[in-house]
Amino acid sequence: MLESVLLMVFAMIGVSLMLNLWRLIVGPSVPDRILALDTMYINTIALIILYGIGMQTQIYFEAALLIAMLGFVSTVAVCKYLLRGDIIE
Amino acid sequence: MRLQARYKWLPTPFRSILLFAVWLLLNNSVSAGHLILGAVLAIVIPLVIAPFRTAQPLILRPGLATKQLFIVLWDIITANVEVAFKILGPTKRLRPGFIKVPLDLEHELPITMLASTVSLTPGTVSAEVYPIPESLPKGEVPTQRFLLIHVLDLDDEQALIETIKRRYEAPLKEIFQC
Amino acid sequence: MTEWLISALLIVGGLFILIGSIGLVKMPDFFMRLHGPTKATTLGMALLLIAANVFFSVENGVINIKEILISIFLLITAPITGYMLIKSAIHHELKAKDGTKGMDNIEDD
Numbered sequence: 001m002l003e004s005v006l007l008m009v010f011a012m013i014g015v016s017l018m019l020n021l022w023r024l025i026v027g028p029s030v031p032d033r034i035l036a037l038d039t040m041y042i043n044t045i046a047l048i049i050l051y052g053i054g055m056q057t058q059i060y061f062e063a064a065l066l067i068a069m070l071g072f073v074s075t076v077a078v079c080k081y082l083l084r085g086d087i088i089e
Numbered sequence: 090m091r092l093q094a095r096y097k098w099l100p101t102p103f104r105s106i107l108l109f110a111v112w113l114l115l116n117n118s119v120s121a122g123h124l125i126l127g128a129v130l131a132i133v134i135p136l137v138i139a140p141f142r143t144a145q146p147l148i149l150r151p152g153l154a155t156k157q158l159f160i161v162l163w164d165i166i167t168a169n170v171e172v173a174f175k176i177l178g179p180t181k182r183l184r185p186g187f188i189k190v191p192l193d194l195e196h197e198l199p200i201t202m203l204a205s206t207v208s209l210t211p212g213t214v215s216a217e218v219y220p221i222p223e224s225l226p227k228g229e230v231p232t233q234r235f236l237l238i239h240v241l242d243l244d245d246e247q248a249l250i251e252t253i254k255r256r257y258e259a260p261l262k263e264i265f266q267c
Numbered sequence: 268m269t270e271w272l273i274s275a276l277l278i279v280g281g282l283f284i285l286i287g288s289i290g291l292v293k294m295p296d297f298f299m300r301l302h303g304p305t306k307a308t309t310l311g312m313a314l315l316l317i318a319a320n321v322f323f324s325v326e327n328g329v330i331n332i333k334e335i336l337i338s339i340f341l342l343i344t345a346p347i348t349g350y351m352l353i354k355s356a357i358h359h360e361l362k363a364k365d366g367t368k369g370m371d372n373i374e375d376d
Binding site for chain 1: 270273274277278280281282284285287288289291292297300301304308309311312315316318319322323326331333334336337340341344347348351352354355356358359361
């Protein structure tokens with residue numbers, strides 16, 4: 001049963017990634033695109049965790065943690081750039 | 090409110106506990122070696138970074154803080170279900186709006202915690218704290234601060250301000266004793 | 268029994284993530300779009316990670332709660348990203364939907 005449920009959840013997250021991609025392409029403003037990217041990396045973490053459950057291995061946990069950290073830092077850095085035109089003052 | 094911790098060798102007790110817990114979670118074990126290594130890291134890292142940080146108020150009421158944490162977690166769950174239905178429902182019926190909440194808190198850490206709580210709970214995202222420090226003349230301390238909040242579905246402005254102040258701000262004031 | 272629990276957590280979590288993305292696409296202006304990803308997606312991730320915890324605990328036979336670390340991290344960082352995004356949106360003077368109340372509460376920076 002778990003296999004079919006996993007496939008279903010994979011499909012849900014795939015659809016939400018497509019929706020995010022649509023927002024990323026359409027825009028219309030720069031903060032919209034950053035928001036779409038931010039949501040995309042969170043969805044990617046979900047995909048990695050699901051793949052880990054499917055393969056019954058915990059080896060991808062560190063990768064997911066790293067994506068979470070780098071995604072947060074990059075989002076904040078781009079926002080800071082939009083606000084001030086400079087990242088580190 | 091207290092800025093200095095009781096013991097010199099433990100400048101930030103809460104952060105030490107957090108580091109200890111994160112170390113144990115990362116290694117996913119409670120063996121003696123990891124307990125000792127985690128304790129050493131939890132004491133040494135705050136001491137090393139102590140010169141770089143500005144003094145922030147300490148949590149003086151840990152019991153109340155724990156209780157508040159669970160209240161906020163419960164609110165996050167109910168808020169998410171509520172927001173999910175609002176997102177799936179007709180968009181035309183939503184009444185978005187900006188509101189301004191006068192703050193009683195003064196220090197940065199409690200205000201940050203209040204803003205984060207507001208962002209995670211019912212249909213609200215905190216947007217800005219007024220007055221912006223850069224716009225003030227140098228060295229001047231603002232007398233009254235405001236928190237600007239964007240609300241997804243604004244029904245009664247006064248009631249919402251009242252709820253935020255009673256449910257989230259008053260416990261924070263009590264926890265930090267300021 | 269645990270399989271049912273894991274399946275329920277996975278499906279509800281996936282639904283929340285999907286709802287967050289639907290909100291991102293459906294809402295008319297930026298400030299309303301922000302509500303979906305900051306709230307729904309965070310809770311969806313928390314549920315998925317709890318499901319992973321339960322699965323690996325049963326699979327390996329030892330209690331395993333290290334995935335909760337990611338969800339704590341997301342719970343702490345989601346309001347910060349939301350705050351930075353809405354701050355830059357206000358700075359760029361993005362148009363809010365017509366009929367948004369309290370626009371005069373926004374001050375110039």
